[in-house]
Amino acid sequence: MRTFVNPISDKVIADPFVTYDKDSGYYYHVSTSHTEMVLYRSRHVGEIVREGESTVIFKRDLDLNIFACMWAPEMYKIGNRWYIYTSCQETEDNYIKRLLILKSKTEDPFDGFEFGSKPDRSIYAIDPTCGFISGKQYNCYSRVPEGGTQVLEIREMSDPLTFTEKSAIISRPTLSWELVEPYVGNRAINEGAFFLQNKGRTFIIYSGNGCCSDDYCLGVLEYTGGEVCDAKNWIKHPQPLFVKGNEVYGPGHASFFYSADGKEVWCAYHCLAHANPECKWLPRYCCLQKIDFDETGYPVMGAPVKHGEPIPYPSGEID
Numbered sequence: 523m524r525t526f527v528n529p530i531s532d533k534v535i536a537d538p539f540v541t542y543d544k545d546s547g548y549y550y551h552v553s554t555s556h557t558e559m560v561l562y563r564s565r566h567v568g569e570i571v572r573e574g575e576s577t578v579i580f581k582r583d584l585d586l587n588i589f590a591c592m593w594a595p596e597m598y599k600i601g602n603r604w605y606i607y608t609s610c611q612e613t614e615d616n617y618i619k620r621l622l623i624l625k626s627k628t629e630d631p632f633d634g635f636e637f638g639s640k641p642d643r644s645i646y647a648i649d650p651t652c653g654f655i656s657g658k659q660y661n662c663y664s665r666v667p668e669g670g671t672q673v674l675e676i677r678e679m680s681d682p683l684t685f686t687e688k689s690a691i692i693s694r695p696t697l698s699w700e701l702v703e704p705y706v707g708n709r710a711i712n713e714g715a716f717f718l719q720n721k722g723r724t725f726i727i728y729s730g731n732g733c734c735s736d737d738y739c740l741g742v743l744e745y746t747g748g749e750v751c752d753a754k755n756w757i758k759h760p761q762p763l764f765v766k767g768n769e770v771y772g773p774g775h776a777s778f779f780y781s782a783d784g785k786e787v788w789c790a791y792h793c794l795a796h797a798n799p800e801c802k803w804l805p806r807y808c809c810l811q812k813i814d815f816d817e818t819g820y821p822v823m824g825a826p827v828k829h830g831e832p833i834p835y836p837s838g839e840i841d
Contacts, residue, residue: 523834523835524566524568524834524835524839525568525832525833525834525835526568526569526810526832526833526835527829527830527831527832527833528770528807528809528810528811528827528829528830528831528833529793529807529808529809529829530567530568530569530570530571530572530808530809530810531571531572531807531808532807533571533807534805534806534807535553535571535792535806535807535808536594536733536775536792536806537593537594537649537714537775537792538551538553538775538776538777538790538791538792538808539551539552539553539594539595539596539597539777539790540567540570540777540779540788540790540810541597541598541777541779542567542779542780542781542782543599544782544784545599546563546630547565547782548563548564548565549563549564549565549566549567549570549574549779549782550562550563550597550631551563551567551570551571551574551790551808552579552595552596552597552606553595554591554592554593554594554595554608556590556591556592556593557581557582557590557591557592558578558580558581558582559578559579559580559581559592559595559606559608559635560576560577560578560579561576561577561578561579561597561631561632562574562575562576563575563576563632565782565839565840566835566839567779567788567810567835567836567839568810568833568835571808575632577632577634578634579631579632579634579635580606580624580634580635580636582610583637584614586637587612587613588610588622588637589610589611589612589613589614590610590611591610591611592608592609592610592622593608593609593619593648593649594608594609594648594649594650594714594775595607595608596608596650596651596652596716596777597631598652598682600652600659600682601682602629603625603626603629603682604625604626604631604635605623605624605625605626605638605652605682605683606623606624606625606635607621607622607623607650607651607652607661608621608622608623608624608650609621609622609647609648609649609650609663610622618646619646619647619648619666620640620642620643620645620646620647621640621641621642621645621647621648621650621661621663622638622639622640623638623639623640623641623650623682623683624636624637624638625637625638625682625683638682638683639683639684641661641677641679641683641684641685642677642685645665646665646666646667647663647664647665647666647675648663648664648666648713649663649664649713649714649715649775650662650663651663651715651716651717652682652717653717653719653724653726654717655724655745655750656750658678658679658750659678659679659681659682660676660677660678660679660717660750660751661676661677661679661685662674662675662676662677662692662715662717662726663675663677663715664711664712664713664714664715665691669708670708670709671694671695671707671708671709671710671711672695672710672711672712672713673691673693673694673695673712674691674692674693674694674712674713674715674726674728674743675689675690675691675692676689676690676692676726676750676751676756677689677751678750678751688751689751690751690752690753691753692726692743692753692756693712693726693728693743693756693758694710694712695710695711695712695730696758697730697741697758697760699730699731699737699739699741699761699762699765700712700730700731700741701730701731702731702735702737704732704801705730705731705732705735709732711729711730711731711732712728712729712730712741713728713729713733713775714728714729714774714775714776715727715728716728716776716777716778718778718787718821720787720815720819720821721815721818721819722819723744723745723818723819723820724744724745725742725743725744725745725821726742726743726744726745726756727740727741727742727743727763727776727778727821728740728741728742728743729741729774729775729776730762730774731774732801733772733774733775733792733806734772734794734798734801734802734803734804735772735798735801736766736771736772736794736797736798736799737765737766737772738772738773738774738775738794739762739763739764739765739766739773739774740762740763740764740765740773740774740776740791740823741758741759741762741763742758742759742763742820742821743756743757743758743759744756744757744759763821763823764776764789764791764823764826766826767825767826768825768826768827768828769828769829770793770809770826770827770828770829771793771794771796771797771798772792772793772794772798772806773791773792773793773809773826774791774792774793775791775792776789776790776791777789777790777791778790778813781836781837781838781839782836782837782838782839782840783837783838784838785837785838786812786836786837787812787813787815788810788811788812788813788836789810789811789812789813789823790808790809790810791808791809791811792806792807792808792809793806793807793809793826794806795807809826809827809829810833811823811826811827811833812833812836
């Protein structure tokens with residue numbers, strides 16, 4: 523049985539995004555060095571960074587007012603093109619972030635990406651993610667309104683590049699495990715959302731606290747039906763889904779993907795290099811872990827797999 527270990531690379535990788543494309547038979551992982559985006563691909567997800575192919579697919583473009591830093595890119599195939607949802611700085615010396623959408627030049631994402639849109643230049647937001655509910659496309663991002671507290675807002679889209687006017691704030695940091703010092707008051711954070719669907723249920727998995735905290739963790743929102751852009755139709759589950767354990771600290775900002783045969787669901791997340799009780803900046807590294815669901819379709823993750831412990835490859839991978 524082939525195995526790999528976490529972290530999957532000694533490269534610093536924050537906010538990891540991994541997906542499997544059944545048409546090409548590749549896993550893809552997109553990451554950013556803040557000024558450029560790198561795309562990796564491999565038939566084997568456990569070696570995607572160490573041994574996979576890679577190429578730079580986009581660089582900041584000052585002529586298009588796309589300034590560093592570009593954060594947390596996520597890449598989705600919609601129709602015959604791929605789209606990257608990310609954010610960039612408003613100006614060279616202004617930290618305010620605007621949402622940014624890129625579109626692949628061809629059907630092959632390895633051919634690179636070009637500017638698509640800045641779907642709403644009026645909001646300060648990061649960490650956009652993409653999902654479909656009842657055939658409509660939505661984007662969920664972490665918005666920074668006046669006061670500083672980061673909240674999750676969902677927005678309807680009319681096409682992969684365009685927002686409609688329908689939106690709602692669906693989560694604010696309110697629970698004790700979302701409010702661990704120093705991430706309280708106007709420093710409280712909900713961010714890193716990701717859509718996950720199973721057995722007819724629609725969840726948004728998100729991160730609470732700050733990414734440099736040992737207590738950075740994953741929480742769960744669930745859509746209960748009705749108008750998607752209405753806060754009353756989303757509930758927050760009271761317990762976190764995934765927290766520190768087995769000497770793995772600050773597990774969060776997750777993406778979820780299927781194994782090559784579609785039988786398993788896996789999570790890509792980052793964690794800190796080591797314990798960080800003072801919440802200083804630390805490198806973050808990408809880890810992978812298979813998840814399960816209970817009989818009702820609710821996600822179950824257990825504790826983080828200890829670094830260095832062998833993990834069987836996802837099912838369906840072919841040499």
